[in-house]
Amino acid sequence: MIRHLFNSIKKKGLTAVVFCAAAFCVYAEVSFESPDLNENNQLVFNVAHSISGSPSYSTGFMADASTLSGIKILTCYPEKMEVLSKGAVLQIRNRYGSARYSTADNTISWIKRTDSIPSFSSKQEAQSVSPDGKWICYIKKTQVSSGELILKNASTMQETVLNKHAEFDFEKVPVLWNPESTSLLYEKGGSIYFCDPKAAFQKVQMSEEFRKIGKGSIAGVCWANSKNLIYLDRDLVYRISSNELYTRGLYSKMVGSGTVIGRLPVKFDGRYDKFSVNGRGDSLVLIQSDKVVSLFKIAGDGFEYLQSVYSKPVTDIGGTIIDIDAFWSADSKCLLWVNSLGYEDGSKKASVYSLGADLKLLAIIAGASKPLISEDSKKLCYAQGDSLFVYDTSNWQMIDRLDGEKIVSFAWSGNSKIYAGGVSTVREWIIGPSHLSRVLFLSSCARVFWKSSSAVCAQDSHNPKIFYDMDLIAGTWKPVESSDILTVGEGRLQNGRYRVFISTTPNQKFANSLYIRTLSGKAVTNPLFPDTALKSDSLKKVALVIDLLDDASGLSRVLATLKEYNVPATFFVNGEFIRRYPKETKQIAKSGFNAGSMFFTNADLTTRGFVVDEDFIRRGLARNEDEFYAATGKELSLLWHAPFYKSNDSIKKSGKACGYRYVEAGRFSLDTITLEEAALGRPGYLSASQMISFYAENATSLSVIPVSTGISSGSRTDYLYEKLDLLIGTLINEEYEIVDVTEL
Numbered sequence: 001m002i003r004h005l006f007n008s009i010k011k012k013g014l015t016a017v018v019f020c021a022a023a024f025c026v027y028a029e030v031s032f033e034s035p036d037l038n039e040n041n042q043l044v045f046n047v048a049h050s051i052s053g054s055p056s057y058s059t060g061f062m063a064d065a066s067t068l069s070g071i072k073i074l075t076c077y078p079e080k081m082e083v084l085s086k087g088a089v090l091q092i093r094n095r096y097g098s099a100r101y102s103t104a105d106n107t108i109s110w111i112k113r114t115d116s117i118p119s120f121s122s123k124q125e126a127q128s129v130s131p132d133g134k135w136i137c138y139i140k141k142t143q144v145s146s147g148e149l150i151l152k153n154a155s156t157m158q159e160t161v162l163n164k165h166a167e168f169d170f171e172k173v174p175v176l177w178n179p180e181s182t183s184l185l186y187e188k189g190g191s192i193y194f195c196d197p198k199a200a201f202q203k204v205q206m207s208e209e210f211r212k213i214g215k216g217s218i219a220g221v222c223w224a225n226s227k228n229l230i231y232l233d234r235d236l237v238y239r240i241s242s243n244e245l246y247t248r249g250l251y252s253k254m255v256g257s258g259t260v261i262g263r264l265p266v267k268f269d270g271r272y273d274k275f276s277v278n279g280r281g282d283s284l285v286l287i288q289s290d291k292v293v294s295l296f297k298i299a300g301d302g303f304e305y306l307q308s309v310y311s312k313p314v315t316d317i318g319g320t321i322i323d324i325d326a327f328w329s330a331d332s333k334c335l336l337w338v339n340s341l342g343y344e345d346g347s348k349k350a351s352v353y354s355l356g357a358d359l360k361l362l363a364i365i366a367g368a369s370k371p372l373i374s375e376d377s378k379k380l381c382y383a384q385g386d387s388l389f390v391y392d393t394s395n396w397q398m399i400d401r402l403d404g405e406k407i408v409s410f411a412w413s414g415n416s417k418i419y420a421g422g423v424s425t426v427r428e429w430i431i432g433p434s435h436l437s438r439v440l441f442l443s444s445c446a447r448v449f450w451k452s453s454s455a456v457c458a459q460d461s462h463n464p465k466i467f468y469d470m471d472l473i474a475g476t477w478k479p480v481e482s483s484d485i486l487t488v489g490e491g492r493l494q495n496g497r498y499r500v501f502i503s504t505t506p507n508q509k510f511a512n513s514l515y516i517r518t519l520s521g522k523a524v525t526n527p528l529f530p531d532t533a534l535k536s537d538s539l540k541k542v543a544l545v546i547d548l549l550d551d552a553s554g555l556s557r558v559l560a561t562l563k564e565y566n567v568p569a570t571f572f573v574n575g576e577f578i579r580r581y582p583k584e585t586k587q588i589a590k591s592g593f594n595a596g597s598m599f600f601t602n603a604d605l606t607t608r609g610f611v612v613d614e615d616f617i618r619r620g621l622a623r624n625e626d627e628f629y630a631a632t633g634k635e636l637s638l639l640w641h642a643p644f645y646k647s648n649d650s651i652k653k654s655g656k657a658c659g660y661r662y663v664e665a666g667r668f669s670l671d672t673i674t675l676e677e678a679a680l681g682r683p684g685y686l687s688a689s690q691m692i693s694f695y696a697e698n699a700t701s702l703s704v705i706p707v708s709t710g711i712s713s714g715s716r717t718d719y720l721y722e723k724l725d726l727l728i729g730t731l732i733n734e735e736y737e738i739v740d741v742t743e744l
Contacts, residue, residue, distance in 0.1 A: 029050045030047065030049055030050075030051070030118075030119050030509065030510045030532075031048050032045060032510075033046040033047070033048055033058065033447065034046050034447040035500045035514060037065060037492050037499075038453050038495070039495055041064060041066040041495065041497060042062060042063075042064060044062050044448045044449060044450060044491075045061055045063075045448070046059065046445065046448060047061060047117055049095070049121070052565060052567045052737070052738060053565045053729065054079070054095060054121045054732070055077065055079060057077045057443065057444040058444050058446065059074075059075050059096070059444060060073070060075045060442070060447075060448035060458055062456070065498040066497070068516065068528055073110065074445075074470060075448075075458070076099050076426070076441055076443065077094045077408070077444055078408050079094040079095070079123075079124045080094075080124040080409055081410070081419060081426075082411060083129070083133055083412065084136075085133045085134065085155065086132055087417070088103050088133075089133070089154075090411070090413075090419050090440075092421070093127075094124065095114075095121035096110075096113050096114050096118070097111075097113030098111050098113075099111065099113075105474070106476060107474040107475060108474070108475040109475060111157075116529060116531050117529050117531070119510065119735070120732050120733065122729035125139065126171055128173040128177065129154070130177045130181040130184070130197070131179055131375065132180075134154055135153065135177075135184070136151075136152045136154050137149065137152070137162075137173050137184065138173055139166050144697075144730050145689035145690075145692045145693055145723070145730070146165060146166060146167050146689060148161045148163065148164050148165075148166065149164075149174065149186060151197060153197075158201060160201060162175075162186050162188070165189075167689055170725050174186060175218065176221055176223065177223075178226055179223055179225065182196065182226075182242070183195060183197070183242070184197065185213065186218065187218045191213075191216070192231070194211050194213060206246070213229075214233055214238075215233065216233060216270050217270035217271070218270075219270035219271075219275075220233070220268060220270045222277050224239075224278065224279060224280070225281065227241060227243075228240070228281050230275075230277045232264070236260055236262075236263055236264075237260065237261050237263065237284070237298070237306065238258035238259060239259050239261045260301065260302065261298055261302070262296075262299070262303075262304060263305050264286065264306060265308070266286075269288075272290075273286065273287065273288050273289065275287065276328065277298075278328045278332040278334070279328060279330070281298065282297065282298045282299075283295065283296070283297060283332060284306065285326040285334055285355065287326065290324045291314065292311065292312070292313050292314075293311070293314055293336060293359070294311035295308075295309040295310040295356070309357060310357060312359070314359070318340075319341045320340060320552070320587065321338060322556045322560045323339050324336060324337070324338050325370075327371070327393060328393075329377055329393035329394045330377045330378045330393070331394050333354065333356075333394055335380070335396070336353040336355050337350055337371055338350065338351040338352075339370075340556065342587070342590075343584075343586060345591075346559065346588075346590045346591030346592070347366065347367070348366075349365060349366045350371075350382070351364050352364075354396070365382070367384055367385060368383070368384045369382050370382070372411070374414075374415045375414065375415055378392065378394070378415065379392065379393060379399060379415065381410065381418060383407035385406065386403060386404060387407075388401060388418065388429070389401050399432075400432065402418075402429050404422070405423055405462065407420055407422050408421045408443070409421040416430060416432060417429065417430055417431065419440075420437070422443060424460050424462055424466075425440075425441070425443055428440055439478060439479060440476060440477075441475065442468060443461070444461045445458035445459060445460065446459040446464065447459050447491075449491055450492070455469065457470070457480070466479065466482070497520055499516075499517045500516050500517075501514075502514055506533070506535035506536070507532055507533060507535065508538060513527045513529070514529070514532075515533075538701070539701075539735075540734075540735060541701055541702060541738075541739045541743065542702070542705055542731060542736045543569075543703075543704050543705070543738070543739055543740060543743070544562075544567065544569040544738060545569065545665065545707070546558055546571045546707050547572050547574075547598065547669065547706055547708040548572065548577040548581075549574045549598065549602050549672075549708065550574060550577050550580060551577075551711060551712040552580075552581045552709060552710070553710025553719075554709045554722065558707070559587070559588070559593075561724045562724075563591075565725070567738040568594070568738065569594075570742075571593055571594070572596045572597065572639075572663070573595055573596070573636070574599060574601070574602050575601055575602075575623060576601065576602045577598075578624070579627065585631045589633075589634045594639075594742070595634075596636060596639035596640055597621055597628075597636050597640040598624075598640065599620050599624060600624040601643070604643065604644060605643065605646060605647065605651055606651075613650075614658075617654035618658045621640060621660060622658075624636065639661055639663055639742070640663070641663045645664070645665050645669055645706070663704060665705070669708060670684060670686055670694070671688070671706075671707065671716075672711060673686075674714030674715055675715050675716060676714045676715065677714065688718045688723045689723065689726075692723060692726055692727050695727065695731070696731070699734070702744045704744070705731075707720050707724060708721070
């Protein structure tokens with residue numbers, strides 16, 4: 001029996017398991033490369049990052065060897081991009097900060113950047129930009145899993161706080177912009193409010209209590225068009241005219257939340273459901289828990305049930321669904337974009353459907369990115385491999401494609417131009433018969449070097465035969481003929497006054513450091529970046545384990561997140577799960593992750609009624625091995641833990657006698673505690689955000705952190721697997737290296 005659980009875990013933190021005392025090599029994932037020094041004491045070099053949880057790329061730099069200053073970033077990797085100021089400005093964000101490219105003068109400049117080389121970096125946070133590009137909303141983290149919801153003027157950078165206690169999410173910001181950018185909706189404290197961005201900065205905004213739309217989350221509202229807002233309150237569907245927002249807010253207690261235009265046959269749950277409405281406001285798509293899709297006709301006003309056109313679960317996709325999104329064409333046709341992971345190989349694919357009286361499959365696209373729809377809803381763009389594709393939303397015919405390099409991010413500018421951020425370059429692409437595209441600047445490079453004493457050149461990061469010349473004033477690059485590059489040998493390391501070299505460092509976060517030595521006068525050797533040469537503590541390592549007891553809810557999201565972040569995890573599979581979900585079990589094995597045993601039954605082995613001896617443990621582990629092999633054709637690893645981590649010395653000793661190593665996660669699994677158990681007095685219930693904060697505060701090196709898929713009995717307000725990306729990002733930001741449990 002686990003007594004005084006919550007007090008116990010606060011005192012003990014996370015208990016780690018160490019399988020062996022043997023030392024292992026520390027792999028530093030940030031390295032300096034290819035220095036080149038010119039006659040003017042100017043140094044160019046590369047910094048290569050290969051970090052789990054964020055993109056790997058090599059960035060070009062320039063510095064002054066005589067002053068160890070004037071450090072300039074020469075390339076700008078598009079981890080995230082946003083179009084601002086009605087298309088006049090492209091914002092690019094990455095681990096080094098934020099830069100902006102101006103279309104007016106074709107220049108790029110950094111508006112915010114780090115002074116040092118980041119050794120750890122997680123995914124860039126989400127930003128929501130108004131359709132006209134004048135306003136930006138984002139969450140400024142003040143705690144591990146929450147922060148302030150900020151509204152920012154994109155030009156002046158002036159900020160105001162909309163919500164001081166907003167939950168952080170890497171994928172989305174809880175706001176919704178009016179198509180004309182005249183107002184935005186945001187959620188706060190379980191209710192939805194509206195805001196006039198101009199009035200907010202002019203200090204003439206009415207009090208928030210008079211700007212309340214109603215209860216719910218941002219998932220419960222959708223703009224049909226710039227004039228009409230659709231709001232769902234449980235099963236009721238409301239329409240609110242945009243020019244009535246202030247009136248509705250002032251008199252909501254008397255006039256309600258808008259005009260009722262129908263009723264849904266089910267209650268809308270903003271935690272798991274989403275909906276969208278076409279531009280005419282006469283059709284509504286409801287997506288429940290990314291499983292059931294329903295199409296309704298909105299006939300008029302009143303409390304009558306909406307007319308059902310189609311309602312079925314999405315099945316026969318050959319895998320598990322990650323998420324479903326709906327897109328409306330300009331002529332009010334509905335497209336469904338279904339992301340899934342295949343059962344056979346665990347690979348990601350997108351299935352595209354047209355939704356009407358039936359669901360018609362249009363295409364299956366392997367490895368596609370999330371799509372983006374144009375402002376006029378006539379075109380849909382997505383990335384796949386080394387190409388960007390644009391399709392007509394009304395007939396799903398390809399309009400244009402851009403080839404050449406893997407796409408990292410992309411953004412629409414108007415209805416006929418796309419900024420394509422690739423692994424090597426960021427290009428401007430004009431869609432249409434002309435098929436015009438041009439390189440604006442470099443994302444990364446294999447190496448940067450001096451073409452002459454004053455001309456900087458770079459070699460393409462993926463094609464060694466392609467080179468670019470840099471405009472040092474504008475910060476932009478243009479392709480040059482390789483015949484113009486006479487030689488690309490080793491960089492020059494000295495010029496008579498200084499010598500540069502790459503050498504070892506006591507800082508385990510870096511593979512090496514870049515040093516500069518004076519050759520005249522007083523002999524001095526200094527690292528260009530002092531932090532990279534300071535002795536550091538040993539790298540902290542933690543392991544993620546995914547527990548599959550008897551419910552597969554969230555499994556596809558877990559697999560997709562682990563692959564996106566490129567971090568390892570060990571899946572512990574219970575026999576009950578294997579018997580209920582043989583296809584999902586095979587999917588795990590095919591996805592390449594390590595799988596351990598959670599015994600053949602989901603029973604608590606420490607309760608009375610079991611004769612738990614070595615023979616019982618041996619037979620239970622063997623049965624789980626056989627069932628896993630029958631489902632997958634592969635063997636389980638010799639790692640195990642008892643269901644719910646409830647064990648004792650006798651059980652562990654029996655498992656060891658069978659050749660297994662026991663994985664201990666502190667004799668607790670916080671995300672399996674239900675509301676019902678908490679109501680009966682079981683301590684330790686935490687929300688997903690609270691759990692992540694707890695792990696960040698209490699994890700130590702060699703900790704094992706368990707994450708469970710859905711709970712078959714009982715309920716929770718939320719689940720840790722729903723915020724796995726935030727957990728991973730938090731651990732990375734806390735400078736933990738996430739490793740396989742066998743490495744601890």
